[in-house]
Ligand SMILES: O[B-]1(O)OCc2ccc(NC(=S)NCc3ccccc3)cc21
């Protein structure tokens with residue numbers, strides 16, 4: 213499957229992804245609705261330990277689906293370990309999902325309630341697999357740290373990202389983005405839910421150990437509005453489509469259990 217034949221519109225959105233990506237109807241799909249009373253406390257689950265202090269961010273880009281910050285992942289300079297993970301997973305990229313003005317845009321929901329946006333920090337198992345691509349096709353290949361965003365005051369560090377968005381307005385644009393440590397985007401509590409799921413965008417591989425932090429971070433409507441000035445389309449395309457509502461709705465749990473840390 214070359215090129216991108218999927219999106220978030222009526223004709224190419226989540227409800228028709230299964231036509232080109234049949235795994236969309238699989239038993240381990242993401243996101244899901246997390247019902248706190250139905251999660252299982254697992255006392256053997258240790259704390260999650262993101263260790264990003266020697267991370268190297270490279271660039272920020274618009275891939276036509278989201279805005280993505282990529283990191284150097286040729287060694288273990290920035291990893292996440294602990295919690296449900298058997299070994300460290302390398303940080304590769306982070307990106308966001310968000311809604312339209314006044315609408316929620318998270319992918320996971322909690323008790324049927326969505327958040328305004330959701331941040332995904334994507335990591336891969338470089339102990340067992342030689343590349344992200346190979347890991348992304350393996351059941352224990354990826355670990356994604358999901359962080360909910362709610363609206364309120366300005367986030368004191370998010371402006372570093374929103375100030376760069378005008379440089380990546382159109383699909384296919386990329387610009388340098390050095391010295392950004394995503395540690396500044398973590399909430400104070402690292403209490404989490406975890407379950408086995410998938411990418412939430414095609415190719416929808418069922419290779420993700422999801423780790424969702426219970427505590428949201430706060431961003432302002434003004435900061436969020438900056439994300440909505442991005443476009444799904446490339447600069448030369450006639451049809452202008454504002455980048456918003458780039459989220460997949462919750463999928464069936466299919467008997468899976470969501471575990472809860474302390
Ligand atoms: O579901 B997510 O939005 O959150 C978690 C997550 C991780 C990765 C992606 N997609 C990527 S990296 N695609 C490119 C690619 C995918 C597979 C092989 C090569 C290349 C999307 C999401």
Ligand SMILES: [Zn+2]
Pocket residue numbers: 307308309332412
């Ligand atoms: Zn994502």
